[in-house]
Amino acid sequence: MNNQSITIEATGPVMTKRQSLFMLIVKRYMKNKLAVFGLILFMILVVIFVLGAGLFVDYEADAIRHNMEYRNKPPTSAHIFGTDQYGRDVFARVLYGGRVSLFVGIVTILLSLAGGSLIGATAGYFGGKTDNILMRIMDVFLAIPSILLAISIVAALGNGMLNLMIALSVSSVPRFARIVRSCILTVKGQDFVEAARAYGCRDRKIITYHILPNAIGPIIVQATLSMSTTILMISSLSFVGLGLPSSIPEWGSMLASAKEYMRYSPHLIIFPGIAIVLAVMAFNLIGDGLRDALDPKLRN
Amino acid sequence: MMIPVILGISLIIFTILALTPGDPAQMILGENASLKDIEILREEMGLNEHFLIRYVKYIGNVLRFNFGNSYRTGLPVISEILTRFPNTLALAFFGIGLSVVIGVPIGIASAVKQYSIFDTVSLGVALIMTSIPAFWLGLMLLLVFSLNLGWFPAIGITNWKGFILPIVTLAIGSMAVMIRMTRSTMLEVIREDYIRTARAKGTSEGRIIRYHALRNALLPIITIIGINFGLQMGGAMICETVFSIPGMGSLMITSVRQKDIPMVMASVLFVAIAISLINLLIDILYATIDPRIKSQYEKAKR
Amino acid sequence: MEHLLDIKDLYVTYTTDEAIFHAVNGLDLTLYKGETLGLVGETGAGKTTTALSIMRLLPDRIGKIEKGSIVLDGHDIIAASDNDMRVLRGNLVSMIFQDPMTSLNPTIRVGDQVQEVLEIHQPELSKEGAGQKVDEIFRLVGLPVERKVEYPHQFSGGMRQRIVIAIALACEPQLLLADEPTTALDVTIQAQVLELMQELKEKLNMATILITHDLGVVVEICDRVAIMYSGEIIEVGTLRDIFTGDAHHPYTDGLFGSIPDLTKKESRLHPIDGMMPDPAALPSGCKFHERCPKCIEICPVQHPPAFKISETHSIRCHLFASEVTEEVDAHASEETVKE
Numbered sequence: 015m016n017n018q019s020i021t022i023e024a025t026g027p028v029m030t031k032r033q034s035l036f037m038l039i040v041k042r043y044m045k046n047k048l049a050v051f052g053l054i055l056f057m058i059l060v061v062i063f064v065l066g067a068g069l070f071v072d073y074e075a076d077a078i079r080h081n082m083e084y085r086n087k088p089p090t091s092a093h094i095f096g097t098d099q100y101g102r103d104v105f106a107r108v109l110y111g112g113r114v115s116l117f118v119g120i121v122t123i124l125l126s127l128a129g130g131s132l133i134g135a136t137a138g139y140f141g142g143k144t145d146n147i148l149m150r151i152m153d154v155f156l157a158i159p160s161i162l163l164a165i166s167i168v169a170a171l172g173n174g175m176l177n178l179m180i181a182l183s184v185s186s187v188p189r190f191a192r193i194v195r196s197c198i199l200t201v202k203g204q205d206f207v208e209a210a211r212a213y214g215c216r217d218r219k220i221i222t223y224h225i226l227p228n229a230i231g232p233i234i235v236q237a238t239l240s241m242s243t244t245i246l247m248i249s250s251l252s253f254v255g256l257g258l259p260s261s262i263p264e265w266g267s268m269l270a271s272a273k274e275y276m277r278y279s280p281h282l283i284i285f286p287g288i289a290i291v292l293a294v295m296a297f298n299l300i301g302d303g304l305r306d307a308l309d310p311k312l313r314n
Numbered sequence: 315m316m317i318p319v320i321l322g323i324s325l326i327i328f329t330i331l332a333l334t335p336g337d338p339a340q341m342i343l344g345e346n347a348s349l350k351d352i353e354i355l356r357e358e359m360g361l362n363e364h365f366l367i368r369y370v371k372y373i374g375n376v377l378r379f380n381f382g383n384s385y386r387t388g389l390p391v392i393s394e395i396l397t398r399f400p401n402t403l404a405l406a407f408f409g410i411g412l413s414v415v416i417g418v419p420i421g422i423a424s425a426v427k428q429y430s431i432f433d434t435v436s437l438g439v440a441l442i443m444t445s446i447p448a449f450w451l452g453l454m455l456l457l458v459f460s461l462n463l464g465w466f467p468a469i470g471i472t473n474w475k476g477f478i479l480p481i482v483t484l485a486i487g488s489m490a491v492m493i494r495m496t497r498s499t500m501l502e503v504i505r506e507d508y509i510r511t512a513r514a515k516g517t518s519e520g521r522i523i524r525y526h527a528l529r530n531a532l533l534p535i536i537t538i539i540g541i542n543f544g545l546q547m548g549g550a551m552i553c554e555t556v557f558s559i560p561g562m563g564s565l566m567i568t569s570v571r572q573k574d575i576p577m578v579m580a581s582v583l584f585v586a587i588a589i590s591l592i593n594l595l596i597d598i599l600y601a602t603i604d605p606r607i608k609s610q611y612e613k614a615k616r
Numbered sequence: 617m618e619h620l621l622d623i624k625d626l627y628v629t630y631t632t633d634e635a636i637f638h639a640v641n642g643l644d645l646t647l648y649k650g651e652t653l654g655l656v657g658e659t660g661a662g663k664t665t666t667a668l669s670i671m672r673l674l675p676d677r678i679g680k681i682e683k684g685s686i687v688l689d690g691h692d693i694i695a696a697s698d699n700d701m702r703v704l705r706g707n708l709v710s711m712i713f714q715d716p717m718t719s720l721n722p723t724i725r726v727g728d729q730v731q732e733v734l735e736i737h738q739p740e741l742s743k744e745g746a747g748q749k750v751d752e753i754f755r756l757v758g759l760p761v762e763r764k765v766e767y768p769h770q771f772s773g774g775m776r777q778r779i780v781i782a783i784a785l786a787c788e789p790q791l792l793l794a795d796e797p798t799t800a801l802d803v804t805i806q807a808q809v810l811e812l813m814q815e816l817k818e819k820l821n822m823a824t825i826l827i828t829h830d831l832g833v834v835v836e837i838c839d840r841v842a843i844m845y846s847g848e849i850i851e852v853g854t855l856r857d858i859f860t861g862d863a864h865h866p867y868t869d870g871l872f873g874s875i876p877d878l879t880k881k882e883s884r885l886h887p888i889d890g891m892m893p894d895p896a897a898l899p900s901g902c903k904f905h906e907r908c909p910k911c912i913e914i915c916p917v918q919h920p921p922a923f924k925i926s927e928t929h930s931i932r933c934h935l936f937a938s939e940v941t942e943e944v945d946a947h948a949s950e951e952t953v954k955e
Binding site: 429506507508510511512513514515516517518526529530604605606609 | 671673677701702703704705706707710711713715718719720721722723724732733736737767769770780783784
């Protein structure tokens with residue numbers, strides 16, 4: 015028999031087992047009312063920000079162009095969230111701000127996932143001194159409060175979307191590294207890896223078929239929870255002027271510019287703030303829900 | 315164990331900041347400076363030396379409390395930092411204090427009355443509070459209590475009233491963490507076997523919570539307070555912008571904008587050291603309270 | 617002999633999101649003053665649940681005593697208020713649990729943990745008086761008195777179990793419920809703890825229900841034995857009734873048959889086939905019938921009553937219907953609850 019058919023046979027039962035485990039997790043997630051609410055909230059927000067931004071409002075006309083006649087108007091039927099100090103439609107800016115937050119957040123997470131997986135996999139797989147050194151470095155990074163780290167990187171690289179994404183992703187790398195490393199360590203110690211090697215499975219196949227399925231759960235939980243903290247940091251940094259340039263609609267920078275007008279135009283700070291709260295809450299609920307659904311010990 | 319971590323942090327931040335493009339000497343002297351003058355200044359500032367040598371020299375200076383001079387003013391950064399640091403520290407400290415005083419009892423009550431309405435409500439409130447960005451909460455509180463009601467000043471901390479709103483803002487955010495963590499710690503403790511033993515003795519539920527459960531729950535709670543402190547320092551720094559408070563946060567932000575690298579480096583290092591020291595104190599406190607760890611130390615001494 | 621404890625027709629369930637587990641089903645038990653009763657059965661038979669019910673320590677929202685009566689020294693346990701129960705716990709009846717490593721509070725000195733029982737139930741004692749009594753109890757269970765200021769983690773497993781016993785006996789209860797007190801200890805320590813329990817039984821004239829799955833332990837210190845299966849007592853008798861003689865419930869036969877015997881030459885062990893029924897889906901008729909090698913026609917249909925074989929010996933099995941001196945209980949005519 016050649017290697018091809020052995021691999022296929024080996025993944026046969028593994029596949030069915032994985033599918034039923036997946037359904038079990040989905041079932042448990044669905045039982046958790048808050049988690050389901052978070053998921054629904056998330057889907058609503060995605061629809062509004064991604065589709066709504068294109069459909070209901072126009073980028074140029076509503077979010078960007080200054081329209082000095084309509085400055086700081088409170089909510090009306092034409093502008094349901096009111097207008098800002100340059101006459102721009104707040105609703106439009108909130109929607110596009112949502113797109114920005116989601117985009118920056120996702121790219122940031124993907125960057126940290128990539129970096130973290132590389133470091134974690136190397137540490138876990140090679141063990142020994144490499145593992146020790148890498149993990150010590152990760153520990154030091156974890157000891158630095160994320161906001162300080164992000165500020166330092168922005169200080170060095172300057173403002174801008176790419177720099178912000180790099181700055182934010184660095185602080186999430188250690189957590190992903192730890193997860194990937196521990197998954198590899200767990201699997202490394204198990205006999206079926208030896209067995210797989212014995213009948214010719216190459217290392218890369220071992221990683222794909224055996225290690226990844228176990229790792230996906232905790233990684234997704236960490237990714238969702240990191241997403242909520244990342245969105246908070248994006249808006250915090252933009253608020254103090256160290257994030258995205260103020261021309262790009264972003265909730266944090268909207269709040270920063272609204273500060274001086276807020277006494278008589280409270281709508282300028284209410285709506286972007288609520289958007290942040292909803293987005294962060296959605297990710298928090300999903301992350302918590304996933305973590306509870308995946309953890310076999312959390313039964314009362 | 316703390317020293318290598320601090321050194322590591324300092325190295326990482328130093329390395330990151332060393333990547334800043336641009337020539338500090340040129341920035342200081344201005345556009346019209348001659349190349350020769352720039353070169354002389356570079357020599358003086360030690361900018362031509364190898365990166366690691368510069369790092370070692372920096373650490374050496376730090377140990378003598380010399381954190382370098384500001385690129386902007388030329389004055390030692392330490393004086394500016396020392397005036398501002400107490401403000402940020404006070405905000406974080408009182409913020410956490412308030413959140414512990416309110417949040418821990420709520421968390422305990424929530425755990426004891428699990429599944430009750432009180433529990434559901436406090437969990438719900440905690441959830442919402444974790445999703446609210448501190449600076450937005452600060453803005454809203456400012457709007458209502460300062461601008462509209464006039465109870466507190468909107469800017470600065472000229473009198474003690476100026477501290478109230480920022481401390482409350484930080485406390486609310488921190489409270490969410492305290493409530494959730496206290497609740498889950500208590501829930502775990504209540505399920506322990508020794509609580510069952512206490513019940514089998516005929517101990518009343520109240521005494522079980524106060525005497526048997528609490529001392530065991532306090533230990534993880536103390537650790538959580540330590541971790542939370544780091545987060546609150548970060549939060550305090552952002553909130554300084556909302557309330558126009560002269561603290562480390564506003565200092566750091568302006569220095570970043572002005573590319574005043576020594577100031578940025580020193581501020582970050584200062585805050586990082588402060589957080590590490592607090593965590594060290596927490597660890598020591600933990601070791602004195604937990605009899606298991608205490609006896610390890612005593613055994614080691616012998 | 618005087619009755620200390622009378623349990624009649626006890627039904628206890630555990631309710632979770634997924635199912636209702638019938639842990640105890642129609643349990644009848646009598647305990648006489650000063651005797652040691654061994655309560656034997658597999659894991660999941662309902663032994664611990666029975667003990668927790670006597671103490672009214674079932675987990676709060678999950679465990680429930682559905683019906684039946686428990687009368688302990690004249691006290692109606694089921695009708696008692698929470699306050700009444702607190703007066704009884706640690707005082708009239710005490711319980712010790714399986715794992716000594718986790719049964720003690722790690723942050724309180726062991727002497728204080730023992731003293732607490734005295735402070736709760738004998739508040740008239742002065743601090744010195746209580747302290748002296750703690751010293752007495754320490755000596756009674758074989759613990760060095762000077763170590764009462766130490767913390768649990770400074771003691772070994774066997775010594776921790778002694779501390780647990782000290783706590784349980786501080787107020788000289790009339791009934792001690794011991795839930796597998798030696799299972800978590802190694803064999804040599806086990807022997808010491810059993811010896812201690814034997815001594816204490818004689819000194820204090822205390823009744824004990826010793827829960828165990830180990831027949832070797834039963835033979836050491838028990839006067840009577842009750843065998844429990846799927847939430848009910850299926851055989852009860854004196855030590856002699858159970859360990860000698862031919863008349864036994866088929867399950868009991870299986871238990872004894874599964875003990876390796878060094879004198880016999882057998883190539884394999886004979887564990888009992890199958891498993892105990894799922895407490896969420898109990899079978900009809902006799903609960904053992906699916907595993908029983910001697911199952912007859914009536915077994916799946918009718919739940920057997922307990923038949924009295926002798927003054928002291930009862931067996932809940934249809935095979936003994938002809939040998940009765942009388943039928944012991946009224947369960948005979950009931951159809952068993954399905955699921």
